[in-house]
Amino acid sequence: MRIWVNGGLRDADDARLSVLDHGLTVGDGVFETVRVAGGRPFALTRHLDRLTRSARGLGLADPDHDEVRRAVAVVVEANPMELGRLRITYTGGLSPLGSDRGDAGPSLVVALGEAARRPDSTAVVTVPWTRNERGAVTGLKTTSYAENVIALARAHEQGASEALFANTVGQLCEGTGSNVFVVLEGHVHTPPVSSGCLAGITRALAVEWTGAEETDLPLDVLERADEIFLTSTLRDIQAVHRVDGRQLPGAPGPVTAKAMRVFDERSADDLDP
DSSP, X not given: OEEEETTEEEEGGGOOOOXXXXXXXXXXXXXXXXXXXXXXXXXXXXXXXXXXXXXXXXTOOOXXXXXXHHHHHHHHHHSOOSEEEEXXXXXXXXOOSSSSOOSSOOEEEEEEEEOOOOOSEEEEEEEEEEEOTTSTTTTOOBXXXXXXXXXXXXXXXXXXXXXXXXXXXXXXXXXXXXXXXXXXXXXXXXXXXXXXXXXXXXXXXXXXXHOOXXXXXXXXXXXXOSEEEXXXXXXXXXXXXXXXXXXXXXXXXXXHHHHHHHHHHHHHHOSOO
């Protein structure tokens, strides 16, 4: 693997940031994950726009989109693969110990690793921890991901690939790295961004391309939804065949299957929608 670090391409063994980088010491950073198929990144403009929104939410300087695009192109060319997970990380940079940010400027890292195509359906679990829909970093894609690490480990212990959170008022919110959709009486619904969920890139495209409604949903909607599916950069649209102890036989159901087909067709027609 060859990785872009602060202006240049490095071998993985030589790709280093200072141990005093604020992204490491206090999680002061933002990131994006981009699907790369056949050497072509998908929806890069949307990802860069969200990277900027997240950076502004932390008070970081706007990332230079031209520099990031150049780094992406160089990394993709240097690491040929059929399907990959491209990670763009942008941090507060070299800083003193503690929460105060230094004045050395931000750090930019771009890396690409191989990925496998996801199965058509998966199992999920709910977890007892909540998303804070009113927090200072709500809706920002930050590198402070320990909460997700813990929840995803819980999911894996129960034979699932994703964990779903409610927010502090008991509404369905999101997964550790995905957005969630439910089908009720033939209509597709997903929690609104006001629930505290991340404004996922794939989520937005799924809403646009399927006509899904943004709806406040109680967590127990998962016990009665006709179909459930997840969206994320590497899942695209993925059906859920089990949530906790509830089986959803026949997943993907007809509405989800249609959404999957529409997403595949539309995303193949436009690499930067």
